[in-house]
Amino acid sequence: MNISKGIYRIAQLIKWVGRIIGGLFVVSSAYSMIFSKPYETHADAYGMLLMAGIVLTITEGIAWILEGFGSE
Numbered sequence: 001m002n003i004s005k006g007i008y009r010i011a012q013l014i015k016w017v018g019r020i021i022g023g024l025f026v027v028s029s030a031y032s033m034i035f036s037k038p039y040e041t042h043a044d045a046y047g048m049l050l051m052a053g054i055v056l057t058i059t060e061g062i063a064w065i066l067e068g069f070g071s072e
Contacts, residue, residue, distance in 0.1 A: 008070030011063040018059020025052035 029048035036042065 004070045006070075007066050011066035011070060014059050014066065015063035018055055018063070022052040022056040022059075025049070025055065 025048050029045040029052070032045040032048065033042050036045070
């Protein structure tokens, strides 16, 4: 295996781990919104959705940069 293939595989690993963690954040926030009592606010669930977006943005960005290095 050469270095570019190794970098590309690391990029794919980072991308999919980020998607899994972001998906777990989305699922937990959806669960919180569905099963919370009517008088409770959904601030925690919105916070989880925000964290999912941040995690996905960071991991996709890192993977995109590493894929660029891997393709050269």
